Amino acid sequence: MKLNYIVNRSPKRHKLTITVERDRSVVVHAPENTPEEQIQEVVDSRRQWIYEKIGHSQKYRELPHPPGKELISGESVLYLGRSYRIEVIDGDLKQGVHFDRCFTIPAVKVNIRKRLFQEWYLEQARDKILPRVKRYAREMGVEYASAKIVDSQYRWGSCTAKNNINLNWRLIKAPVFVIDYIIVHELAHLMEPNHTPRFWNIVRTQAPLAVKGRAWLKENGHFLESEI
Numbered sequence: 459m460k461l462n463y464i465v466n467r468s469p470k471r472h473k474l475t476i477t478v479e480r481d482r483s484v485v486v487h488a489p490e491n492t493p494e495e496q497i498q499e500v501v502d503s504r505r506q507w508i509y510e511k512i513g514h515s516q517k518y519r520e521l522p523h524p525p526g527k528e529l530i531s532g533e534s535v536l537y538l539g540r541s542y543r544i545e546v547i548d549g550d551l552k553q554g555v556h557f558d559r560c561f562t563i564p565a566v567k568v569n570i571r572k573r574l575f576q577e578w579y580l581e582q583a584r585d586k587i588l589p590r591v592k593r594y595a596r597e598m599g600v601e602y603a604s605a606k607i608v609d610s611q612y613r614w615g616s617c618t619a620k621n622n623i624n625l626n627w628r629l630i631k632a633p634v635f636v637i638d639y640i641i642v643h644e645l646a647h648l649m650e651p652n653h654t655p656r657f658w659n660i661v662r663t664q665a666p667l668a669v670k671g672r673a674w675l676k677e678n679g680h681f682l683e684s685e686i
């Protein structure tokens with residue numbers, strides 16, 4: 459079985475490392491003069507690990523049963539404030555996380571579900587949250603430099619000194635009024651950097667459910683952090 463990979467040589471590197479990217483491409487980062495044979499050797503020695511990372515079928519063929527089927531079928535995850543069941547289906551390697559009233563994931567990918575769900579959420583967050591940022595900015599008459607969905611651990615959103623709006627992808631698990639509250643909160647910082655009474659006035663005017671949104675996050679925020 460041939461394993462394709464990209465070699466990235468750099469004089470700044472002293473060690474050979476292998477990474478598996480989000481799109482599942484395998485990248486070998488190597489010091490400038492590493493011979494091709496040595497790279498192949500290292501890749502071969504880490505084959506099992508690489509297959510595991512990319513969820514390759516080779517790994518599963520050795521196992522009598524699809525791993526983890528019992529583990530997560532019936533588990534549920536949040537999306538836009540509602541909880542949906544995950545069904546593990548037979549499926550094949552071309553399939554990923556799919557949503558249609560419930561989530562499905564092929565059994566051969568159950569062991570990489572954490573990453574697959576995160577990717578799915580990120581995509582939804584970009585599709586659904588970023589246009590709302592644009593819309594609210596227009597309504598509020600503010601301009602930001604950029605708006606991004608980010609993977610931050612400790613905050614739901616931020617507005618940087620350079621007027622960049624960053625929003626945590628985990629917000630896509632929350633109800634829309636919570637998402638809107640965070641969007642408006644960060645955009646309001648473009649007018650008022652501090653949490654002054656004026657700031658909260660702007661937020662409440664733009665997001666009538668801001669108080670409710672804030673309370674929801676206080677009470678339920680930790681659910682958004684939990685991983686499957």
Ligand SMILES: [Zn+2]
Pocket residue numbers: 643647653
């Ligand atoms: Zn703030």
